[in-house]
Amino acid sequence: MRIAVASGKGGTGKTTIATGLALALEDRPVLFLDCDVEAPNAHLILRPELIWRQQVDRPVPVVNQTRCTGCGHCAEICRYHAIAVMSGKVLVFPELCHGCGSCVANCPEAALSEYGRPLGVLEAGSTKTGITFARGVLEIGELSASPIIRQLKKWAVRTELFPHALSPEAVEIRDAPPGTSCPVVETLRGADFALLVSEPTPFGLHDLRLIVELVHEMNLPAGVIINRDMANDGALERFCVEANLPVLMRIPLERDIGQALAAGQPLTAVRPAYGMALRNLFEHIQLLEARGIRT
Numbered sequence: 001m002r003i004a005v006a007s008g009k010g011g012t013g014k015t016t017i018a019t020g021l022a023l024a025l026e027d028r029p030v031l032f033l034d035c036d037v038e039a040p041n042a043h044l045i046l047r048p049e050l051i052w053r054q055q056v057d058r059p060v061p062v063v064n065q066t067r068c069t070g071c072g073h074c075a076e077i078c079r080y081h082a083i084a085v086m087s088g089k090v091l092v093f094p095e096l097c098h099g100c101g102s103c104v105a106n107c108p109e110a111a112l113s114e115y116g117r118p119l120g121v122l123e124a125g126s127t128k129t130g131i132t133f134a135r136g137v138l139e140i141g142e143l144s145a146s147p148i149i150r151q152l153k154k155w156a157v158r159t160e161l162f163p164h165a166l167s168p169e170a171v172e173i174r175d176a177p178p179g180t181s182c183p184v185v186e187t188l189r190g191a192d193f194a195l196l197v198s199e200p201t202p203f204g205l206h207d208l209r210l211i212v213e214l215v216h217e218m219n220l221p222a223g224v225i226i227n228r229d230m231a232n233d234g235a236l237e238r239f240c241v242e243a244n245l246p247v248l249m250r251i252p253l254e255r256d257i258g259q260a261l262a263a264g265q266p267l268t269a270v271r272p273a274y275g276m277a278l279r280n281l282f283e284h285i286q287l288l289e290a291r292g293i294r295t
């Protein structure tokens with residue numbers, strides 16, 4: 001079972017829920033993936049010992065000027081405007097390059113080859129309670145987070161890192177980046193269930209609508225956790241009913257919970273009762289996933 005914990009915006013408590021769920025399920029084999037590669041922070045709560053490390057490179061074209069005729073075909077073919085030809089000279093913009101290889105494959109003079117540009121690192125280890133933890137860390141200044149998330153998902157399920165990868169009891173929890181852009185799509189891709197964390201504010205509702213559209217397009221079953229629940233006009237609940245989106249859990253707005261979480265304490269330590277609530281939530285998710293209920 002692969003659960004992606006996502007929200008349309010940052011600051012909704014997504015990492016609090018994802019780490020809380022991992023800790024609540026620690027009687028099972030749990031793999032936790034921090035897919036927020038631009039600002040990974042789940043390690044501050046789970047405190048893993050990271051013992052595995054792997055550099056991730058992206059192939060970027062480099063031109064052999066003696067072979068290049070300046071025909072401009074490479075610039076025409078690049079969908080990402082990462083290569084330009086000016087006055088017969090080829091210019092490559094590595095930050096924009098997605099490493100697709102189209103220009104290299106289609107250069108009529110075989111004037112392009114590739115080198116590995118560092119994209120970031122993958123790190124993995126385990127927590128004291130036995131959760132296997134892995135994260136990606138994007139190189140500062142890199143714009144493209146999706147390739148490193150893709151690599152992280154493949155790398156972490158190798159049996160050296162996660163020996164229970166093939167066990168039917170295994171649970172993979174992915175902490176998604178905020179928003180609804182390509183890195184979130186990459187995090188959701190291949191998941192069995194999207195657990196959406198929102199809050200009952202106009203911004204929360206606006207961003208929940210966006211992420212629900214995305215999971216709908218991806219045909220993923222989903223449910224909602226309302227965090228910082230408080231007396232409000234009920235707009236969020238009405239939207240969930242209209243979107244056929246089950247509200248699986250509510251966490252009230254309480255100052256001491258917020259303070260403890262801000263200090264890096266897991267939800268299950270701040271309020272032990274949430275351990276049972278999160279285990280019940282997991283059972284509910286299993287039922288929804290088995291029934292194939294979509295929004």
Ligand code: SF4
Binds near residue numbers: 071108111
């Ligand atoms: S396609 Fe090849 S030959 Fe043409 S401009 Fe690009 S690198 Fe030079």
Ligand code: SF4
Binds near residue numbers: 080101
């Ligand atoms: S590898 Fe792909 S993205 Fe990069 S410059 Fe070539 S065509 Fe553009």
